Amino acid sequence: MPSQNSPIKVGILGATGTVGQRFIQLLAVHPYFTIHALGASSRSAGHEYSKIVKWKLGTEIPEHVKGMVVQECRPDANGFAECGVVFSGLDHDVAGEIEFAFRAAELVVFSNAKNYRRDPVVPLMVPLVNPSHLSVVNHQRTTLSPPTKKGYIVTNANxxxxxxxxxxxxxxxxxxxxxxxxxxxxxxxxxxxxxxxxxxxxxxxxxxxxxxxxxxxxxxxxxxxxxxxxxxxxxxxxxxxxxxxxxxxxxxxxxxxxxxxxxxxxxxxxxxxxxxxxxxxxxxxxxxxxxxxxxxxxxxxxxxxxxxxxxxxxxxxxxxxxxxxxxxxxxxxxxxxxxxxxxxxVRLGAATSSIMNAEIAVERGYIEA
Ligand SMILES: NC(=O)c1ccc[n+]([C@@H]2O[C@H](COP(=O)([O-])OP(=O)(O)OC[C@H]3O[C@@H](n4cnc5c(N)ncnc54)[C@H](OP(=O)(O)O)[C@@H]3O)[C@@H](O)[C@H]2O)c1
The missing domain is CATH 3.30.360.10 (Dihydrodipicolinate Reductase; domain 2)
Structure with missing residues (x-):
């Protein structure tokens, strides 16, 4: 478990959407992770989160997130370069390329989209069922092009x-x-x-x-x-x-x-x-x-x-x-x-599963604290 002083900086892709909002709610106070960057479409990029999101949850937007400026979903956009992990709530029509780019930039990507679920080297991981599948990311790092040292993709199920x-x-x-x-x-x-x-x-x-x-x-x-x-x-x-x-x-x-x-x-x-x-x-x-x-x-x-x-x-x-x-x-x-x-x-079916998958990856040493 990472020490209290060094939470892992994480980004959220699709931060304004249904799944993205749950990520923000669930990660607002988290012992391993701290929200450091938010990404969404060019319609939202450049705006303060609280001014652009149509927040639908029964809790308030976390105070430290309200004023964060939404970025384009690019690994070189402000904030993402310092992150070790991104949680993705992107639609499948854009998730493929964007998540691939974050993996190539050596981030660990936890995806909710269908794009990589059938990939033979990408774990399709339900945290309450098959955490053993995580080990295949070692092979993914070397065989999926481009090869990476740290970056990989893990998907949630439907x-x-x-x-x-x-x-x-x-x-x-x-x-x-x-x-x-x-x-x-x-x-x-x-x-x-x-x-x-x-x-x-x-x-x-x-x-x-x-x-x-x-x-x-x-x-x-x-x-x-x-x-x-x-x-x-x-x-x-x-x-x-x-x-x-x-x-x-x-x-x-x-x-x-x-x-x-x-x-x-x-x-x-x-x-x-x-x-x-x-x-x-x-x-x-x-x-x-x-x-x-x-x-x-x-x-x-x-x-x-x-x-x-x-x-x-x-x-x-x-x-x-x-x-x-x-x-x-x-x-x-x-x-x-x-x-x-x-x-x-939206919780175990999406955001909670991604977060639990990431927690398991931390505990198993697949994410560096
Ligand atoms: N909802 C569920 O219960 C659920 C459960 C499991 C899995 N999923 C999967 O999770 C993903 C997200 O679903 P959702 O229900 O949260 O969708 P959603 O409410 O429609 O949110 C989509 C998000 O993607 C962003 N986006 C759209 N086009 C983009 C682009 N071109 N570049 C960058 N960002 C873009 C949107 O940003 P803007 O606000 O700027 O448009 C928004 O933040 C999907 O792949 C879905 O299949 C959803």
Whole structure:
């Protein structure tokens, strides 16, 4: 852990956006990191943060951030050169080039965009599931062009993927490989960023389509739940034990919190009973908790023993939005067991995961304090 006197200077890319604002809120007081530079589009660059941002959180903009001048997202822009790490809340249409440039300039980049998630040397890391994937950055530094000494990119998963893989990982840990997963999501409007879905499209409505979301869940789950190859240079994508996954994604008029209705078939026969599944959720512990990093939740999975939970409005703030809550565990007449899961899409689904990934990287010596 870095000493109190030397917090690591960090930049935030996309600092004015939905995810960027959460980064600022969560990093305002942090034992490892201090906010040193803010980046956004040329529309915002050159303006004081508080004058240009449409702040949407229920807490005030941190005092020391209010007067910071937003920069263009370039590693040579004011402030970024002194940073060791950048947290990126950039849209995918600009994230690719910008994040690449920061990596090339020897910064460590924690991205929320989809651009590098499928890259064979970029960890797709859910901090409550697969911190072991971080080791592949050693190979990334030497093989991805340009080679770097310090810089690398780590990506988060898609927010609804994260809400799904945490309970799936708990089940695999307890009962072995899964055969089939069916998930239907009900996803919050904040997942589309700001201003996102127009109110005329979402009020009094459900939109049964979110562009490329189903493919992301179906593909990313296997990379996350798979291991690192034996040579340490990539990811095995769960290839020896493939999981059949089918996702159906819907946008619903909820502000924050993605809900998933999940059915699972296990490879093992007989499958675990619902009671055993509940116990596995209650017993689940992960490496981030064992490492004791500051953003790790006390409970990574919160099991709610009530017939009508989890619900976004009631449960998204559990563990400061850093856990997945689950409930309604029961037999599935088609597969084996079904349950409901809920994630705060902007915290554990985005900003909190990036921050926890960075904390793990510090603890493991992948970021120099
Ligand atoms: N929202 C979620 O729940 C969620 C969850 C997981 C992952 N993600 C991912 O996180 C990323 C950000 O999502 P968001 O919801 O925060 O989006 P958002 O609210 O639309 O914010 C986008 C940010 O990108 C900046 N930006 C736009 N164009 C730019 C450019 N040309 N150069 C530099 N900066 C530019 C914007 O700055 P200006 O204000 O100056 O335009 C803003 O700060 C996306 O890749 C998204 O897929 C989002």
């Amino acid at each position: 927010c609804s993927t994260t809400g799904l893989v945490v309970p799936l990982y708990a089940l695999e840990k307890a009962f072995g490989p899964l055969e089939t997963v069916m998930v239907t999501t009900m996803q919050a409007i904040s997942g589309a960023g700001y201003p996102g879905v127009s109110s005329l499209d979402i009020m009094d409505n459900v939109v049964p389509y979110i562009g490329s979301e189903e493919e992301k869940i179906e593909w990313e789950t296997s990379k996350i739940l798979g291991g690192v190859t034996s040579d340490g240079q990539g990811f095995d994508l769960h290839a020896s034990d493939p999981i059949k996954i089918s996702a159906s994604c819907n946008r619903v008029p909820v502000i924050d919190g993605h809900t998933g209705c999940v059915s699972v078939k296990f490879k093992r026969h007989p499958p675990p009973s619902p009671e055993q599944v509940i116990q596995a959720f209650k017993d689940f512990r992960c490496e981030a908790q064992d490492l004791g990093v500051p953003s790790a939740p006390k409970r990574a999975i919160v099991y709610l023993d009530a017939p009508d939970r989890p619900q976004p409005r009631l449960d998204r703030d559990l563990e400061n939005g850093a856990c997945v809550s689950v409930g309604r565990v029961r037999p599935c007449p088609v597969l084996d067991v079904k349950f409901v899961c809920l994630i705060d899409n």
